[in-house]
Amino acid sequence: MRRNTPMLLPPQYAELRRERPVARVSLAYDGQEVWLVTRHREACQVLADPRTFSSDFARPGFPHRMTPDAPPPGTFIRLDPPDHTRLRNALSVEFKADRIEKLRPLVQRVVDQIIDGILEAGPPTDLIQSVALPMPTMVISELLGVPFEDREFFHARVQVIGQRNKTRERHQEVRSELEDYIAHLVDLRDRDPADDLVSRLLQRSKEHGDITREEAAGIATLLLIAGYETLANMIGLGTATLLRYPEQMEALRRDPSMMNGAIEELLRFQTVIAFGLRRACTRDTRIGDVEIKEGDGVIVVLDSANRDETKFDNPDTVNLMRKAPHHLAFGFGLHACIGQQLARMELSVLWNTMLRRLPGLTLAMDFDELPFRNDTFVYGVNALPVRWTTSS
Amino acid sequence: MAKDLDNPRWRLIIERDRCIGAGACLALCPDHFELDDEARSRALTELIDADDDAIAAARSCPTEAIRIESADGGEPIYPEA
Secondary structure: OOOOOOOOOOOHHHHHHHHOOEEEEEOOOOOOEEEEEOOHHHHHHHHOOOOOEEOOOOOOOOOOOOOOOOOOOOOHHHOOOOHHHHHHHHHHHHHOHHHHHHHHHHHHHHHHHHHHHHHHHOOOEEHHHHHHOHHHHHHHHHHHOOOHHHHHHHHHHHHHHOOOOOOHHHHHHHHHHHHHHHHHHHHHHHHOOOOOHHHHHHHHHHHOOOOOHHHHHHHHHHHHHHHHHHHHHHHHHHHHHHHHOHHHHHHHHHOHHHHHHHHHHHHHHOOOEOOOEEEEEOOOEEEOOEEEOOOOEEEEOHHHHOOOOOOOOOOOOOOOOOOOOOOOOOOOHHHOOOOHHHHHHHHHHHHHHHHHHOOOOEEOOOHHHOOEEOOOOEOEEOOOEEEOOOOO | OOOOOOOOEEEEEEOOOOOOOOOHHHHHOOOOEEEOOOOOEEEOOOEEEOOHHHHHHHHHOOOOOEEEEEOOOOOEEEOOO
16 A cells, blocks of 8 residues: 555555454455454554464465565564574573663764764765664674674665665665675684674574574574664654654754653654564454454554554654653564664664754755655655754 | 472562563463553563463563562572572
């Protein structure tokens, strides 16, 4: 389904939430019939019950998007317990609160470096090219432990993932180059361990034996794919939304204590996962009052659940002061995003710094002219030209 | 009363302020966790029989909001001391 306007969801979702919150639909790309879940309450019901709603892509009825081929070892987002639990546990220590706090100075350094560059070049700048693409790339290469001499190679390829002006072939080529690179990185850290995530996964593989070396490589690749494009687009969309509502952005600049709440509202309002979360039903059941059969495919539409008028007052209005919205931007349940606290920290450091160091930040283009894109798995904006007030 | 070593009892402690309602605990251990009206996790009963699923739930929490102690002595079960 397509949006008619960048800030509103495809209008069919509101109708579905009202008339048929669990609806039998046919997927445009392969004709498979699946259940589309568009309301918050039913979305939570499905995502909280992994025994009934499996993430195993090999289950009958699982809505495949591109290929039913097995994902690489370690791709735990496509697995159920106990394998999911085993792999996720190996990684969860990397995302604990103390580890994320340790990363904060690093993220601040990356952001400051980026803003220094922007200030030096002077206005205008395209924030997608100057911030949204490089920042998550730099953080993730630090996290994975990409050696300094490989950074240029690595960054150039990672950024292609987020660029829409490249062909499908180029994207596939880059993905396979990155997979090869991760395999190389695993070899390197196997011989020469350092203080980074890949080294620690390998050490765990040797000491505990609960994950294989191949799974360690798969986990690193998954982090890159799952963690990079989503955050890059959230930076772009969140910043575009702030610029669209300058009074709210100014209130946030004046009162940084609003930041955590503002981030939650921006995540709710601009949920980047536009396609939805896929599940296969493993036993006859009901979602709400609709009967679902074993072997049925289910798609939970997160961005629709986040605009559910039975859950949020005025859901199509951005309100950075909205209190404690239980949004589903990071999913919900067993497979809720493992990096969500890292993402929140990165957004907080970035927007705090950006609002402080780029005073008078404003769009250098009509909002209505911004190139939002409509056709992809991850929602986003392809360019975000801005200017700011210079002091001289 | 003598300790019943065959049937240890545990206490579930959820730090409400840390909970962000990610829902991992109730997906892994629906017998012991649920979301309350404000979308924060709540233990269905504070004291439970020892249950590996409860440990899995505590371990899955992205904000480390869940602790488990022994019901009698308050010794840490998860995270381990």
